[in-house]
Amino acid sequence: MFTVLRIRRDLVDAIVAHARRDHPDEACGVIAGPDDGSDRPERFIPMVNAARSPTFYEFDSGDLLKLYREMAANDETPVVIYHSHTATEAYPSRTDIKLAQEPFAHYVLVSTRDADEHEFRSYRIVDGVVTEEPVEVVESYMFANTGSDDVPDA
Numbered sequence: 001m002f003t004v005l006r007i008r009r010d011l012v013d014a015i016v017a018h019a020r021r022d023h024p025d026e027a028c029g030v031i032a033g034p035d036d037g038s039d040r041p042e043r044f045i046p047m048v049n050a051a052r053s054p055t056f057y058e059f060d061s062g063d064l065l066k067l068y069r070e071m072a073a074n075d076e077t078p079v080v081i082y083h084s085h086t087a088t089e090a091y092p093s094r095t096d097i098k099l100a101q102e103p104f105a106h107y108v109l110v111s112t113r114d115a116d117e118h119e120f121r122s123y124r125i126v127d128g129v130v131t132e133e134p135v136e137v138v139e140s141y142m143f144a145n146t147g148s149d150d151v152p153d154a
């Protein structure tokens with residue numbers, strides 16, 4: 001079981017920008033990564049919230065099918081599944097928990113309820129059990145596993 005979300009800063013920025021753009025509706029999307037156990041989010045895929053709702057999100061079923069076919073063809077997996085909350089904290093709702101079907105994904109929640117600051121949090125959701133995990137933002141994955149502190153800022 002992975003207990004940390006390690007994610008590049010540009011991907012965090014892309015998620016937050018998408019959430020801000022769709023506010024006050026919820027925004028949603030996926031970050032795919034290689035299906036090799038590396039747990040590395042790489043390809044940012046903003047999705048349409050088919051519900052176009054400020055309190056609910058739903059992937060369009062056709063888009064989702066297309067995405068899963070594409071990921072299968074690329075040997076990718078949905079490493080991150082994100083959506084935004086626009087009036088409440090960045091914590092999975094009861095509906096989010098019920099609909100979570102990827103035990104190996106990092107469920108990222110962004111809250112845009114504050115116009116100036118955002119919350120960015122990550123969870124595992126397995127069998128209805130929510131576990132928050134730390135988020136480690138890195139400039140590059142190249143040095144992510146060395147544990148050294150002398151990595152230069154990009």
Ligand SMILES: [Zn+2]
Nearest residue numbers: 085092093096
């Ligand atoms: Zn939600």
